[in-house]
Amino acid sequence: MSKKQWQGWGPAEQAQQHYLVEPRSLAGGGDVRHVAEFLRASGWTDKSKRDRMVLHSPDRNIRVSYDPVSHPGGWTIHSKATAHQPEWVAALGTQTPVEIVAGLTDALTQPRSAHAPNVWAPLQEQKWRTVPGAKHSTAASPDGTAWMQFRQEPDGQAMWCAGAGDQNGNSWSATFSTTTPMHLVQAVSTALASPEPVMRPRGRVPQSPQIRTTSVSVLPSQLSAWQQRRVDAARALTWARNWRPRKPGTTDPRLTTSYARTAHR
Template identity: 35%
Template sequence: MSPAPETVEVDFITPRHLASGGDPAWITVPLHRACGWSYGDDPLMPRVLLSSPDQKALLRLEPDPDDQWWTLHQVAEPNRPAWYASFGARTPVELIAAVTDALTDPAPAADAPGDPYGALRQAGWSPYGDNGLASPDKTAYVERLGTPADPGAWFVTVTHALHQKIWQARFGAHTPPPLVAAFTAALADPKPVHRTDSGRSLPPLDPDIVTRKTTDVLAVYVASALEDRVHSLAARHTTTPPVPTPSRQAPPRHGRSR
């Protein structure tokens, strides 16, 4: 009798902004393999540098206990000043990936959202401060500094029950609104994100706010998720239809909540 297929215990977590950072490869590998970004490293420094093919954008991942871990810089262009976006260590990679996916899209959709508050309002976020919105559970806040006549930077701050900061994302005043909107749309998305190490990376969280459903998933499907993402993003840069990828969804063997 053949051995049973190997499984991996996976946590599906909502709300996604409280799901921990996740695997950085979800961002870095597709940028390199699907979007042509080049990378440099320093064996003496724990950091990753990725440059866009036109050398106009630079993504830096550098562990820093006192500051943002992810920083994305775009140089000035004739029709737009330089801009930046940065993300704390526990910012879910799915949210950061929404920004890099939008940035590298060779043919962005004409109907791509341009209002960073649009998806949040549709998800039931409520007014906060002078120019911000708060999530229904009051653990996430999005606000823009400045005035309508002179708008400033965007700040996305996530806290836990004791109002201590878990992570923060910052977008400079000149960051293109569709990129900020891509981030907030991913933030408002009610679908859970999956983690295989959440027990080690999540801070203590209120079980009345965070839902964690643990399921045993075939290891082959977990391992193939990143490859499927690379394939999907690479297909955007081709003029011929991509080869269909067989569905990798399979019913979980066991399910339980905790």
């Protein structure tokens, strides 16, 4: 384990010990606010209950929920059928790192790319290997702890699955219904294959011989600033998506109303 220290600490704050964890697929669930706060900043409605996080998209077609209590629990992302897309469901286990869940949920707030999605491409870029002799098309991470799979069943049904696990039993899995949009599955494969470590506080790092950690001392204000940047990015994207320029020669109706009220005083 290596150790690293942040410089420039303020005298009024006490640094806290955290760990940068690699590979991210084995880092444990993490803080669900990483997902929830981004969605709220993107205009999603929070309908959470005491033991369950629930958020609805602005058009009410998609629901993201997290249930840590019931069995098997975990994340469920459900979309109603629309004129352009059949109903679909994605389920990810409780120990799925929130950074990987966010790969999917962040993508729900953004326009689709014009390029055709390719689930395998992010894995190939990170040197994942095809598993020889596997019943279904499967790619595994270089250390063998994470995998992505495309299953073609005899009845013609096809679906994507993903997951990770170590020798100590730390594991999670994710399944995507046949109708799940491919760009969302690719968003998950991109987040899963990312070589970037994720941060976990002291006491929240799974015990595993296959995990590499770097100890870092972090100020509460630094953590807040990192979280706020993510929220600000979501708000900026939402504003840019919803902003509509006025036609040339038109006047903002709010200004007209304000002027009319002033004139009649």
